[in-house]
Amino acid sequence: MRASMNERKLPRAFLDxxxxxxxxxxxxxxxxxYEELFLPFWSKHVLMEWSRVMQRNGLxxxxxxxxxxxxxxxFPFAMVRGYESSIEQLDFPDENDRxxxxxxxxxxxxxxxxxxxxxxxxxxxxxxxxxxxNSDAFLVEFIQKNPTKALRAFKQMVKQRKxxxxxxxxxxxxxxxxxxxxxxxxxxxxxxxx
Numbered sequence: 001m002r003a004s005m006n007e008r009k010l011p012r013a014f015l016d017x018x019x020x021x022x023x024x025x026x027x028x029x030x031x032x033x034y035e036e037l038f039l040p041f042w043s044k045h046v047l048m049e050w051s052r053v054m055q056r057n058g059l060x061x062x063x064x065x066x067x068x069x070x071x072x073x074x075f076p077f078a079m080v081r082g083y084e085s086s087i088e089q090l091d092f093p094d095e096n097d098r099x100x101x102x103x104x105x106x107x108x109x110x111x112x113x114x115x116x117x118x119x120x121x122x123x124x125x126x127x128x129x130x131x132x133x134n135s136d137a138f139l140v141e142f143i144q145k146n147p148t149k150a151l152r153a154f155k156q157m158v159k160q161r162k163x164x165x166x167x168x169x170x171x172x173x174x175x176x177x178x179x180x181x182x183x184x185x186x187x188x189x190x191x192x193x194x
Contacts, residue, residue: 011038014080014104016097016114017049019135020071021057024174027160028183029113029135030071031153037142038111042071043080043103080107094119104130113138115179139183143190151190 020026020042033040047068054064072079083099083106090098097119104112105128112120112132120132143150158171166174168191175184 010036011111012041012107012109013038013111013113013138014041014043014100014107014109015046016100016112016116017046017053018115019113020046020050021053022178024171024178025135025180026071027157028139028154028175028180030074031157032139032142032150033075034156035149035153037146037149037153039077040075041078041080041103041107041109043083043099045099045103047072080104082106092124093121101125101128101130104128111138134179136180136183139180140186143183143186147186147190151187154187154190 015029019029030040032038051061051064051068054067055061059067080103083102086105087098087102090101092098092101097116100112100114101120101124109130112125112130113135114120114132115134117132117134122131125132139150154168154171158166158168161171169188172184172188172191175187
């Protein structure tokens with residue numbers, strides 16, 4: 001998989017560490033991005049956090065590096081640069097999340113995708129024209145607006161699941177197990193209509 005930064009105006013989403021891990025959430029988000037439903041972005045801070053989480057959960061440094069390289073190769077435009085100097089200037093409830101907001105502002109993101117919505121207050125984000133959504137709410141929008149592309153992205157994701165090979169309904173269940181309840185239900189309906 002290798003995506004290009006299409007010139008069309010696509011929504012821009014900054015991915016927080018907690019949506020890059022676990023695998024099933026990362027995969028579905030990136031396959032939706034591959035189908036040009038949105039443009040994904042991340043930063044070196046996010047990738048370093050992701051690497052620490054992977055290693056804390058048993059992956060070797062080499063394997064965590066390989067996974068980071070894969071997503072960077074697939075989306076070569078996604079790395080946000082030049083945001084570091086604005087981190088300290090941001091007044092944000094959780095100092096550890098200022099880097100996420102700084103990078104999102106720098107890239108002109110419409111959305112921060114995070115599972116920790118409480119750490120991203122609407123009142124602060126709205127001053128920058130950004131909203132925070134969890135991955136389920138974010139994906140539901142695209143499934144409803146463009147079911148054809150969403151289903152194609154999901155099928156590509158299923159096709160790539162090789163260790164172990166999984167059937168569509170098994171992947172749907174995995175989405176549910178990771179809190180993507182509404183997205184899983186909508187995708188399940190799309191599959192059953194075929």
